[in-house]
Amino acid sequence: MSFVEIRGFGKAYGATPVFADVELDVAEGEMCILLGPSGCGKTTLLRAVAGLARPDRGRLVIAGRDVTAASPEARGVAMVFQHYALFPNMTVRQNLAFGLQQKRLPRARIAEKVDAALALMELAPRADARPAELSGGQKQRVALARALVLEPRLLLLDEPLSALDAQIRKRLRDELKRLQRETGFTAILVTHDQEEALVLGDQVAVMNAGRIVQAGPAREVYDRPATRFVAGFIGDFNLLEPDAVRRVFGEQADHAWAIHPEAIDLLPTAAEHGGLTAEASVIDVRIHGPVLRYLVSANGTELKVDVLNRSSIAARCPGDTVRLRLDRAQVREVA
Amino acid sequence: MPRRALLLWAAPFLLAVLGFEALPVLSVLAGSFVHGGEWSLGNYAALLSSRFYRGAFATSVNVSLLTSAIGLGIGLPLSLALHRRSAPVQRRFLTLFNVASNFVGVPLALAFTILAGVNGVVTLLLVRSGLVQDFNIYSLQGLMLVYAYFQVPFAVLVLFPSLGALTPDLAEQARLMGASRLTFWRRIGLPVLAPSLVGSFILLFANAMGTYATAYALIGGGANLVTIRIGELVAGDVFTDPNLANALAVLLVLALLLPILVDQLLLRRRA
Numbered sequence A: 001m002s003f004v005e006i007r008g009f010g011k012a013y014g015a016t017p018v019f020a021d022v023e024l025d026v027a028e029g030e031m032c033i034l035l036g037p038s039g040c041g042k043t044t045l046l047r048a049v050a051g052l053a054r055p056d057r058g059r060l061v062i063a064g065r066d067v068t069a070a071s072p073e074a075r076g077v078a079m080v081f082q083h084y085a086l087f088p089n090m091t092v093r094q095n096l097a098f099g100l101q102q103k104r105l106p107r108a109r110i111a112e113k114v115d116a117a118l119a120l121m122e123l124a125p126r127a128d129a130r131p132a133e134l135s136g137g138q139k140q141r142v143a144l145a146r147a148l149v150l151e152p153r154l155l156l157l158d159e160p161l162s163a164l165d166a167q168i169r170k171r172l173r174d175e176l177k178r179l180q181r182e183t184g185f186t187a188i189l190v191t192h193d194q195e196e197a198l199v200l201g202d203q204v205a206v207m208n209a210g211r212i213v214q215a216g217p218a219r220e221v222y223d224r225p226a227t228r229f230v231a232g233f234i235g236d237f238n239l240l241e242p243d244a245v246r247r248v249f250g251e252q253a254d255h256a257w258a259i260h261p262e263a264i265d266l267l268p269t270a271a272e273h274g275g276l277t278a279e280a281s282v283i284d285v286r287i288h289g290p291v292l293r294y295l296v297s298a299n300g301t302e303l304k305v306d307v308l309n310r311s312s313i314a315a316r317c318p319g320d321t322v323r324l325r326l327d328r329a330q331v332r333e334v335a
Numbered sequence B: 001m002p003r004r005a006l007l008l009w010a011a012p013f014l015l016a017v018l019g020f021e022a023l024p025v026l027s028v029l030a031g032s033f034v035h036g037g038e039w040s041l042g043n044y045a046a047l048l049s050s051r052f053y054r055g056a057f058a059t060s061v062n063v064s065l066l067t068s069a070i071g072l073g074i075g076l077p078l079s080l081a082l083h084r085r086s087a088p089v090q091r092r093f094l095t096l097f098n099v100a101s102n103f104v105g106v107p108l109a110l111a112f113t114i115l116a117g118v119n120g121v122v123t124l125l126l127v128r129s130g131l132v133q134d135f136n137i138y139s140l141q142g143l144m145l146v147y148a149y150f151q152v153p154f155a156v157l158v159l160f161p162s163l164g165a166l167t168p169d170l171a172e173q174a175r176l177m178g179a180s181r182l183t184f185w186r187r188i189g190l191p192v193l194a195p196s197l198v199g200s201f202i203l204l205f206a207n208a209m210g211t212y213a214t215a216y217a218l219i220g221g222g223a224n225l226v227t228i229r230i231g232e233l234v235a236g237d238v239f240t241d242p243n244l245a246n247a248l249a250v251l252l253v254l255a256l257l258l259p260i261l262v263d264q265l266l267l268r269r270r271a
């Protein structure tokens, strides 16, 4: 039995369903990522788990207790809202203490816990500042600290990093991962950033149009997308329809092929090789830091190819003819 | 652009401010120090030693405080309710409130006379049904009812924009943390709104203190309000003393400035 069990969750606003038939299992101490495009129902699903939205059908179990009908405050969940929802009239310290005060903990105990949380998140120097005086990254850390200090059974995070700029975002992402390793909290995190999902997620659940289309370990979802949609959404797959497969590689295929850009090798035309091969010409090449991203055309079909960037000087130029090589085992057939 | 050219562009505005704002105030201020044809504080001495004029201030302040409290008391829940509605609904109601808050003076007094005067429709209905013995709109209570008519929508108009600070996720966050609705309002809702509640109250207070035509049309000279006394001293039938009116006006302005200054000081301390 899983720590969090979502069974047959469904919700509609009027006639339009927001999500339906949602099944999800989250193990204790696991970070589960809900990944999906804008408007697919991630926030609403998270709010339903928190008890802030009422699902029309389905069951929710947290830590062995059926909380489907429980009020939000009785579920032992904490939530970090997308815009943090810090109480603007309170200092950082007061924000952190608020939830503990509602639990009627002794004053000394509250101070102790708040100080520990401030130290953990390196917020001690800003403890007496009000939210308006904090930077975006600091606000984010306060929101996280305020949730963690309550030691929730389940932590819900709605795009916690999306309001931050790229630099801080990466740093806080790593910090979040470290925090989870150290404190071992169980969390469901919503994002529409696939990289964030793969880095943070023990489990990744991909949503589309109100349904979970695939859920599993991050590695597995990345390696074996179950559908075309997942392939398109995760990992920048090349998607080849059967007739494109025939034109490029001369193979018969029943389903479309999904091929990771890094699964294709670029070889000089004369090289020896096994596996599937194809002739192609370089259309464009870009430096993405540690990788070079080629756009090549093989028999009229455009493909993305990633190559480790050992030396940008040695990069092929647009117009060069190259040979593509691919292991048949790297191909994922998707329906 | 050089400073001089900027000044030239601003000239029409500055002239308007000078002619229609600054000069009248200055002339009122100067006149208030002229007593019996000489410079003196005689007008102020006369006002402050007069029970009659002190009474006018007391009545004006009482009526204004009470109707401002009524305005906020009804206006706050009303604007909170409106805040939860969709944008088109909000627009429609705000237009309505805008009209209502500007519906003052003789038309408003007349409307209330027809509805709630001695032979007003509502009065008659209430009296016939035995709910009230009699109701006199031409009293201070009546006056407050009429003031409430424009104070409530005015309160909604000045409060509404500030409600944006109270986003729904604050209430949800507090709820998830185990706070009751009461706790939310006590610890978060009201403190967040406090500065704008104080600011709105001051605006409502000034709005009521400065009301003249509505009161005059309803009760006439019988209402002992500061504005009515001023009007009487300037254009009364019995006797006039414009400089005494000037002094009265200056005191009225001071009574309005004082709360604004205190509010500004409080805000600065908090920031």
Ligand SMILES: Nc1ncnc2c1ncn2[C@@H]1O[C@H](COP(=O)(O)OP(=O)(O)OP(=O)(O)O)[C@@H](O)[C@H]1O
Binding pocket: A013, A018, A036, A037, A038, A039, A040, A041, A042, A043, A044, A045, A192
């Ligand atoms: N209160 C509501 N009333 C009606 N429809 C709603 C309501 N809340 C959400 N929806 C609809 O439900 C759908 C899913 O919304 P939701 O906010 O869950 O999406 P999301 O996946 O979180 O999107 P995003 O990534 O943009 O935040 C949207 O089409 C939205 O219009």
Ligand SMILES: [Mg+2]
Binding pocket: A042, A043, A044
């Ligand atoms: Mg969302």
